[in-house]
Amino acid sequence: MIRENDKVLSIQNLTMTYGGKKVLNGINLEVARGEIIGYIGPNGAGKSTTVKIMLGLIDDYQGQVVIFGQDIASGDPSYKKKIGYVPENAEAYDNLTAMEYLVFTGELYGMDRDAAQSKAERLLRQFELQDVGHSRLSSFSKGMKQKVLIIASLLHDPDLLFWDEPLSGLDANSMMVIQEILAQLAAQGKTIFYSSHIMDLVEKISNRIVLLVKGEVVADATFEELKEMSEEGSLSGIFNQLTGFTEHRSKAKDFVSIVQGDEEYA
Numbered sequence: 392m393i394r395e396n397d398k399v400l401s402i403q404n405l406t407m408t409y410g411g412k413k414v415l416n417g418i419n420l421e422v423a424r425g426e427i428i429g430y431i432g433p434n435g436a437g438k439s440t441t442v443k444i445m446l447g448l449i450d451d452y453q454g455q456v457v458i459f460g461q462d463i464a465s466g467d468p469s470y471k472k473k474i475g476y477v478p479e480n481a482e483a484y485d486n487l488t489a490m491e492y493l494v495f496t497g498e499l500y501g502m503d504r505d506a507a508q509s510k511a512e513r514l515l516r517q518f519e520l521q522d523v524g525h526s527r528l529s530s531f532s533k534g535m536k537q538k539v540l541i542i543a544s545l546l547h548d549p550d551l552l553f554w555d556e557p558l559s560g561l562d563a564n565s566m567m568v569i570q571e572i573l574a575q576l577a578a579q580g581k582t583i584f585y586s587s588h589i590m591d592l593v594e595k596i597s598n599r600i601v602l603l604v605k606g607e608v609v610a611d612a613t614f615e616e617l618k619e620m621s622e623e624g625s626l627s628g629i630f631n632q633l634t635g636f637t638e639h640r641s642k643a644k645d646f647v648s649i650v651q652g653d654e655e656y657a
């Protein structure tokens with residue numbers, strides 16, 4: 392049970408339908424300060440849809456979502472100021488320089504322009520991006536862009552973070568730094584939703600795993616608890632087992648046979 396004072400987020404019976412198709416099917420979730428939630432599931436399971444609902448981007452859902460004690464359907468957007476978001480991609484901003492993007496984002500979150508600029512400069516320097524602060528994002532490598540998105544999500548020191556595939560493209564050294572940053576933020580009471588398909592990383596970073604399959608939470612436990620419940624030793628093995636996926640070998644064999652021109656598989 393989470394103490395009422397520690398509760399950051401509460402989702403009750405969340406259901407979402409797109410064109411008659413139910414994509415979220417009664418999700419319940421209580422999240423406390425300081426948790427790093429590995430939010431995982433197969434493609435199309437409903438992860439982005441739940442995150443978009445929590446960000447207030449989708450409002451025609453059924454059920455209740457309470458963030459920082461406020462029902463987000465109440466129409467008061469102030470809870471958003473305490474949220475940071477790393478989108479899966481942010482190509483729409485490619486024409487901005489890193490600094491322009493960061494200052495713009497900081498101001499959206501209510502920061503003063505000078506404060507946003509000075510903090511952005513210092514954070515860029517931490518990632519050794521100070522020399523390209525005034526270059527357009529379109530000229531950045533995948534990993535450099537990811538670092539800018541990560542800085543943008545943290546600039547206003549939010550209490551709740553939604554990170555969608557945040558480390559894609561980052562080298563091993565940068566990943567270790569980010570991993571440590573997340574651990575330190577969580578230790579200070581920040582809450583992090585970490586959505587990724589890279590199971591090794593989710594396993595390392597999260598202290599709680601929530602697995603969504605076809606719009607339902609099918610597992611909600613620590614990695615250690617999941618390991619005890621399953622015969623699998625890794626999160627990717629547990630993921631395969633809980634999503635009922637056992638045919639990777641036969642699928643790969645069929646695929647390779649078609650590549651090699653075997654008509655039987657046409």
Ligand SMILES: Nc1ncnc2c1ncn2[C@@H]1O[C@H](COP(=O)(O)OP(=O)(O)OP(=O)(O)O)[C@@H](O)[C@H]1O
Nearest residue numbers: 409410414432433434435436437438439440441603
């Ligand atoms: N705007 C939309 N209109 C119609 N259907 C949608 C829309 N957005 C998502 N869906 C459907 O909702 C389901 C859940 O999609 P969602 O993007 O939430 O999955 P996901 O778990 O984030 O997947 P991925 O791991 O591939 O990012 C999918 O079947 C998807 O096709």
